[in-house]
Amino acid sequence: MELIQQLVNGVSLGSIYALIALGYTMVYGIVRLINFAHGDVFMVGSFVGFYAVTMLGIGFFPALLLAMAACAVLGMVIERIAYKPLRNATRIAVLITAIGVSLFIEYVTIYLRGAQPEAYPSTLLPDRNLKLFGVVISSQSLFILGTSLVLMILLQFIVHRTKIGKAMRAVSHDAEAARLMGINVDNTISATFAIGSALAGAAGVIFGIYYTKIEPLMGILPGLKAFVAAVLGGIGIIPGAMVGGLLLGVIESLVSGLGYSLWRDGVAFVILILILIFRPAGLFGKNVREKV
């Protein structure tokens, strides 16, 4: 029963990773950029949700939507100011810029409100423990899982059934050809950043409810781990990010469950290095070689 309990925890944690990983993977798929600042967008989303609940006194769903909207705007602004001018620069230049943006968001947040943590109000969602076949599942876990699933299904719908989704797939396949076919590449990239960032914002609010404590540097580790999840599933592949996120969450929970909770944070990086060495394209990816 202990094992199943850990699995349930793992899936909840994993769904948070998966939501963040989706943004990484979508952005990477379309502009080949590891958006280091993505974890910080997640942090901003968490704070927006927190202030919306405590200051405006609104409920969970309005706060979630507000955080998602704020993060979508933030994502687009970051892309326009920092990444767009570097569209043709070297990969290293873009990566360094992304690191810069990440540090900037973190320390501006600290500058504006201090480094002290905040606690999410626990009354936001009904907290009742359900007993199913001897396993205790909190209603919060179910809420989190449900919200994540709805968002992921929504994303699948956007990517596969809407015009903007079609444009996104076209640009990620071949930006030049897409441009020639009359697709507005810049707007499509902006939309990708907006959608990815909105998902990270939602993950921020969910994280706050689940773990209660939030602080300005909270985005770093989940951000990196979500990236690991994206690589695990095959970066650029949307279902890969979901599976990678859930898998990573479960593995981490199992490691904690086995009594190595302090090593939990190291596991993700060991997985990362192993996957990069043995299957760099990820679980769902195809290997591509450089053209000579």
Place this chain on the structure above:
Amino acid sequence: MAAKTPLLKAENVGIQFGGLKALSGATMELHQGELIGLIGPNGAGKTTLFNLLTGVYVPTEGRIMLGGETLNGLPPYKITRKGISRTFQNIRLFGELSVLDNVKVAYHAHARHSMLSSIFRLPSHFRGEQEMEEKAIEFLNIFQLDSVKHEKAKNLPYGQQRRLEIARALAAQPKVLLLDEPAAGMNPQETKELMKLIAFIREWFALTILLIEHDMSLVMGICERIYVLDHGQLIAEGTPEQVRSNPKVIEAYLGEEVS
């Protein structure tokens, strides 16, 4: 005209990418001192064959031999050290390095001073570097690049970059030189001079050369034998006259363009 044992030999060489056969059953022989042309329409597999011969790709079938030694599976740098050197269709110079240093890099495998001797500036370091410098300048002289030796490679005009790539490939001291469309993007006058230069280095260094050209008429003048690739298969082989009158070749080229 040809020696008895071939210097470079490809036996039924082929490669598959996923399910796609990019090249199959390619058999060719290069004898010491020959200048051989490799022609074919766009996408016929010419560069793929080069990549197989130089170890960039590992053949999924067949065997590549250099003077009786099998090269299959060796990494590119080892194949280069065994004596096959190449240029690239889309110029791949070391842009930030000077012209002189570009050539020196290719001579690196023949340098004898160790890393430690360089770090501690032992006499062997200075001797080794001196020798490299002299050798590199020799090559630059042949290609009339000595006047720009301190320029960054990326700042050279296009024609000089093409020449520098050949100079660099030669500095690796190959037995076989593979040139991938060396005249691409050059005007007729430059092309003519380049072909003269290629004929000259072949004599001077006693080289065996395999030359890719997209334009058939160009190689007719200087190559002794020509191989023709189309759709990943060698469809013809022979002297320029034989190839020119081969109906398969005519069809392959007429199917695409009239040259």
Place this chain on the structure above:
Amino acid sequence: MATWKRTRGFWGSVILAFAFFAVVEWLIASGMLNIFYVNTLFFMAINVMLAASLHLIIGITGQFSIGHAGFFAVGAYASAIMTMKLQLPFAVGVLTAGVAAMLAGLIIGVPSLRLKGDYLAIATLGFGEIVRIALLNIDYVGGASGMTVTHMTTWPWVFACLLVTLLVIANFTNSTHGRACISIREDEIAADAMGINTTYYKVAAFVIGAFFAGIAGALYAHHFYIIQPSNFGFLKSFDILIFVVLGGLGSLSGSVIAAVLLTIVSTFLQNYPETRMIIYSLVLIFVMLYRPTGLMGTKELSSLWKWRKTEGGVNHGGKNTVA
């Protein structure tokens, strides 16, 4: 005679360096340099060593590594174990620091051969984090509270380590081995095709870079009394990265100048850590947006000097100057 001419620049720099050493030694001994300045000077030297060693990996060989603090940490802890736990002399500690970091460089360098660009960056970042988390979990080295270390780092030690670091890296770079590394940075496929054993040189760059980062770690550990895993997180790696990026990817003198300047800046901003990080982050973004080549590009100070000399009409044969 010929050798003298070639090594003139080298000996000139060595003599200058020793003059600098003597002056500082005298200033410290006579008490004219107060502890604040001595601290800043030591910190500057350690940062220069870190910057120079990362420059070899990123700037010269083009391997984008952002886990340099990991090597720094390995060196710091390895030396502290030698001197504090095993009571061995400082010299043994310094050497062990270098060797231990070198082994770590080998461990991260070998898998790195398969990775390129941003994948390598993430893997090295992961490596740095693994080192930090491992240190956090090993009780022998004190876990989160870290180790207390006796103060043993003196100016002669700092100076000697710094000089050796810069000389070795400059000498390596200005040789056929350094050119082999640069050719990998410029075009790995072409380097391979020209007979360069790219695997060997990538690992060599990691190993040499890690060695000196480890030495810097030993100096750091024995200067600041206490070492904790939190001193070696990826913020430290980013600090080092900023030196190299701001200085110019590919310029040793650029990295050194940037390390010196930014050490001064961060000393002034010591009491405003957020402001410091905001400035750092803006520096990263603006350098990439408006001057992606950094302060110096791939140029060196010595080449500026040489260029003026050739302008003057004196033709200078090869470029054999060191440092």
